[in-house]
Amino acid sequence: MCTFAAQFWVGMAKGFTSRKEDYSKWYNELVVKADLAETSDVRGCMVIKPYGYAIWEKMQAQLDKMFKETGHVNAYFPLFIPKSYLSKEANHVEGFAKECAVVTHYRLKNDPNGGGVIVDPDAKLEEELIVRPTSETIIWNTYKKWIQSYRDLPLLINQWANVVRWEMRTRLFLRTSEFLWQEGHTAHSTKEEAIAEAEQMLHVYGKFAEEWMAMPVLKGVKTENERFAGALDTYCIEALMQDGKALQAGTSHFLGQNFAKAFDVKFATKEGTEEFVWATSWGVSTRLMGGLIMTHSDDNGLVLPPKLAPIQVAIIPIYKNEEQLSAITNKILPLKAELEKLGICVKYDDRDTQKPGWKFNEYEFKGVPVRLAMGPRDLENESVEVARRDTLSKEIVSLSNVVAYVENLMEEIQTNLYNRAIEHRSTHTTTVDTYEDFKKVLDQKGGFVLAHWDGTSETENRIKDETKATIRCIPLEGKNESGTCVYSGKPSSKRVVFARAY
RNA sequence: CGGGAUGUAGCUUAGUCCGGUUAAAGUGCGCGUCUGGGGGGCGCGAGAGCGGAGGUUCGAAUCCUCUCAUCCCGACCA
Numbered sequence: 216m217c218t219f220a221a222q223f224w225v226g227m228a229k230g231f232t233s234r235k236e237d238y239s240k241w242y243n244e245l246v247v248k249a250d251l252a253e254t255s256d257v258r259g260c261m262v263i264k265p266y267g268y269a270i271w272e273k274m275q276a277q278l279d280k281m282f283k284e285t286g287h288v289n290a291y292f293p294l295f296i297p298k299s300y301l302s303k304e305a306n307h308v309e310g311f312a313k314e315c316a317v318v319t320h321y322r323l324k325n326d327p328n329g330g331g332v333i334v335d336p337d338a339k340l341e342e343e344l345i346v347r348p349t350s351e352t353i354i355w356n357t358y359k360k361w362i363q364s365y366r367d368l369p370l371l372i373n374q375w376a377n378v379v380r381w382e383m384r385t386r387l388f389l390r391t392s393e394f395l396w397q398e399g400h401t402a403h404s405t406k407e408e409a410i411a412e413a414e415q416m417l418h419v420y421g422k423f424a425e426e427w428m429a430m431p432v433l434k435g436v437k438t439e440n441e442r443f444a445g446a447l448d449t450y451c452i453e454a455l456m457q458d459g460k461a462l463q464a465g466t467s468h469f470l471g472q473n474f475a476k477a478f479d480v481k482f483a484t485k486e487g488t489e490e491f492v493w494a495t496s497w498g499v500s501t502r503l504m505g506g507l508i509m510t511h512s513d514d515n516g517l518v519l520p521p522k523l524a525p526i527q528v529a530i531i532p533i534y535k536n537e538e539q540l541s542a543i544t545n546k547i548l549p550l551k552a553e554l555e556k557l558g559i560c561v562k563y564d565d566r567d568t569q570k571p572g573w574k575f576n577e578y579e580f581k582g583v584p585v586r587l588a589m590g591p592r593d594l595e596n597e598s599v600e601v602a603r604r605d606t607l608s609k610e611i612v613s614l615s616n617v618v619a620y621v622e623n624l625m626e627e628i629q630t631n632l633y634n635r636a637i638e639h640r641s642t643h644t645t646t647v648d649t650y651e652d653f654k655k656v657l658d659q660k661g662g663f664v665l666a667h668w669d670g671t672s673e674t675e676n677r678i679k680d681e682t683k684a685t686i687r688c689i690p691l692e693g694k695n696e697s698g699t700c701v702y703s704g705k706p707s708s709k710r711v712v713f714a715r716a717y
Numbered sequence: 718c719g720g721g722a723u724g725u726a727g728c729u730u731a732g733u734c735c736g737g738u739u740a741a742a743g744u745g746c747g748c749g750u751c752u753g754g755g756g757g758g759c760g761c762g763a764g765a766g767c768g769g770a771g772g773u774u775c776g777a778a779u780c781c782u783c784u785c786a787u788c789c790c791g792a793c794c795a
Contacts, residue, residue, distance in 0.1 A: 229756060230729090230744090258787090313793065349795090382794065383718095390794065443795095451795095463795065500795050533754055572755040579755085590754050600754075717794095 229576075233514040238458040239386075245508060246387045249517040249581050252504075259385040259392030266581065267504065269525035271395065274503060275375065277427050277522075278397065281419050287371045287399060292353050294377075295344035300352035304477040307351065310444020314381040316346040346379040351445065351470075351496055354400045355478040362402060362492060364483045369412070370402040388505035389462075389717055396500035402492045404482065406471070409493035410448075413469040416497040417450040420465035428503065429520040429633040430454050430510045431640050432464055433663070433712060435688025440672050443496075447471035453687045453712065455640045456509040459661020461687045461714035464506050467497035505717070511605075511632050517582030518604055520632050521625040527560045528621060529578040533571045533590030540565065543589050546614065550587075550599075553618045559625065579604060584628050585621055605631050646710070650701045653713070657684050663714050665693075667707035669700035678702055684713045 231248065232240045246252055251267030254260075263271065279289070295318060302308050322338030325331075347353065354372075361367060375397045385391050399416060403409040417434055424432045432452035442449040446468035454464045475481070475491035482492055511518040521527050530547055534540040544565060551561045562583075564574055571588065578586050588600040599617045602609040605628050612620050643662025647653045656664050668674060668686065679685050689711045700707050 310794095378795090380794070383792085384789095384794090394795075396795075466795070498795070502795055531754095535753060570753060570755090570757070572753080572757075574756090575754090576756045588754070592754070 231514070231516070231580075234457060235514075241514075242505075242509060243387065245512055245517060251508070251517070252387050254387065257392075259382055261387050261391050261393075263395075263501070266525065270507070270519070270523055271501060271504060273523045273525065274423075274427070275397075278419075278423055278499065279373075279375075281423060282373050282397075282399065285371075285415060285419060287373045287401075289374060290372050291374050291376070292350050292357065294347055296347050296350070296353045298343045298345055300356055301345055303352060304445050304473055306473070307445035307477075311348045311380070315348055316379045316381055318344040318346065347376070348378055348380045349496075349498075350374065350376070350378075350398055351400065351474055352478070355474040355480060355494070358400075358402055358492075359478050359480045362480055362482050365404050365485055368402055368404045368482060368492065369408065371399075371412075372401065373397055373399040386505075388501055388508070390502070394501045396498050398496060398498040401495045402475075402480070403494070404484070404490075404492065406493050409471075409495050410469050413448070413450055413467045413495040413497065416495070417452065417465075417467040420452050420467065420497070420499060423499075424452055424454065424464055424503075424506075425633065427520070427522045428507050428510070429522075429629055429636060430464070430506055431633065431637045433688060433690055434692065435690040435712065437466075437688060438672070438675060438686045438711075440675055441685065441687075443468045445470060445473050446496075447473070450691075451688050453663075453714075454506050454510065455643060455663055455714070456506070456717070457639065458509070459643055459715070461663065461712075461716040462502070462506050462509070463687070463716065464503060465497070465499040468495060470494035470496060510636050512582065515607065516580030518632070519582035519584060521584045521629050524582065524584050525560065526562045526578070526581075526583045527625060528554060528562070528585045528587060529574070529583045530561060530563045530587040530589070531571055531574045531578075532563075532565055533588060535591070539591055539594070540567075542594055546594065547589060550614070550617065554621060557618070557622050559621065575602075585624055587617070587621070603628060605635075647701065648698070653678075653684075653701050654682055657682055657713075657715065661715065663687070663712050665710040666701040666713055667698040667709075668711045668713075669703045669705035669707055671703075674700060674702045678713070682715075684715050687712045687714050687716060 232244055234241045249266070250264050252261045252263045255262045301311070319340055320334045320338045321340055322335040323332040324335040326333045358370060362370060377393055377395050379393050382390055382392050401412050403412060421432050421434050424430045432454045434450065434452055437449035437451055443466060448469040450467040451463055452465045454462045456462055472491040472493060474494050480492050481489050484490055507523065508517065511520065530551065532540055532543040532547065534543055547563055551563050554561045575586065582604060584604050586602040593599055597614045598611050599614055600609055601612050601617065601620065603624060640663070643660065644665065645656045645660065645662060646665045647656055653664060653666055664684065675686055689709065693709055695709050698707050698710070699705065
């Protein structure tokens with residue numbers, strides 16, 4: 216490999232708020248200016264734009280592959296759920312009742328007073344329909360018909376769908392009234408198998424977050440307060456954003472026999488007895504996009520890990536006339552083909568409608584991991600300028616080495632982003648033993664705070680009221696260590712992870 | 718649903734307190750031209766009647782009333 220020079224471009228994107236100035240403004244502007252999504256005229260709902268959707272599609276493709284590899288198949292259940300279904304599992308209703316959209320009518324008509332269309336009062340539904348906030352109820356109502364015997368188990372189904380939760384305050388990707396997700400719903404003959412399934416999917420999520428999103432996550436179990444409505448146990452992956460706030464990035468629930476009992480889903484065992492099945496559900500959503508953005512991006516815009524970047528390499532020609540452009544194109548096309556042969560997504564941007572400088576900024580803001588530029592000088596020297604987005608560094612690489620160089624960069628950038636994120640997390644994870652330190656760390660530094668907790672909801676709630684911090688999880692890998700609760704002073708056998716969260 | 722604020726060109730905003738020529742600018746858009754190794758320069762041009770309805774007035778973006786919408790802060794949340 217032949218490197219002639221290294222230089223750094225550390226500019227500020229024009230008219231873009233920095234993280235330090237206002238993190239939340241930075242995020243909102245980034246999402247819009249990087250062309251990922253925008254708010255729609257429908258309150259709380261977003262339009263995911265092609266570039267943002269392309270990233271989501273990459274996530275979907277990989278997750279879907281991982282689900283299939285673990286034996287799951289896809290299916291699709293209705294968007295609408297009869298109201299009565301939702302009330303069959305008491306905890307579940309309570310958890311979602313406050314944020315459900317309800318369909319009450321099925322027809323419009325012209326307003327006799329000339330005000331456009333109105334809801335036809337004669338078209339009232341006998342039973343109102345709920346727009347799914349999650350699909351446990353409709354799915355378990357269906358599973359009841361599908362499951363009779365242990366021979367029908369396990370049932371391992373996933374669906375990719377949209378769901379609606381009527382949120383008061385929304386933010387692009389992080390919390391929208393309608394969002395896209397996948398929800399896995401499985402049925403098992405034993406408790407152990409169901410728990411193993413919930414844990415397995417947690418690890419699938421963890422692997423995806425770390426290896427594909429380059430986003431380190433803590434795996435753990437939720438406390439009763441934070442648990443999914445209707446679950447016996449909720450496992451989660453928790454990520455730490457750059458502003459020191461935690462983001463719940465995925466959850467996997469062991470539902471016990473709650474839904475089986477609510478929907479009367481029984482199966483005949485090998486021994487001829489009749490038992491309720493054991494259930495799990497698990498999901499990740501477009502919220503992952505928010506996590507991806509807030510884990511890596513900087514004051515120059517989006518930064519994407521190569522494995523999820525819709526464009527991994529952008530190539531920009533610099534030319535004064537047609538002859539130069541075609542000379543450059545003649546060099547670039549074979550290079551592009553070679554990179555593509557390695558499975559790298561390359562965009563050769565030879566549009567004459569935009570200037571090179573404009574394109575540099577465009578791809579930088581959109582987080583394209585590697586940018587190649589070739590101009591008259593490179594043409595003469597048989598070289599290419601290679602710029603990487605994660606470090607904002609540029610090097611001149613000889614044309615003969617550039618394919619190998621770029622191939623290697625893909626791996627290097629992916630690793631660097633992960634390492635950077637894990638470094639940030641470890642410097643923002645603090646162990647505290649007193650409530651004073653606890654509050655001080657939250658206010659001054661943020662991040663994950665490891666503290667002893669007495670295991671009661673009462674203490675958890677008080678801490679939440681006083682500090683806005685919640686228990687993100689009881690870590691799976693945390694070692695047992697006896698101590699005393701930071702709040703109550705009562706004995707505790709393990710530290711839990713506190714943080715202010717999204 | 719409580720507390721605060723804002724609606725003027727595609728977008729961001731000035732003008733509003735203290736009514737008065739043809740509503741102003743940046744950006745974006747179109748054309749021309751010089752350019753082209755980090756959002757380029759110059760020139761020309763298109764684009765809004767000021768969230769909506771009503772009122773006061775010779776005259777309303779500006780004052781009054783009502784209304785709608787959005788944003789921010791609180792309770793909820795993947």
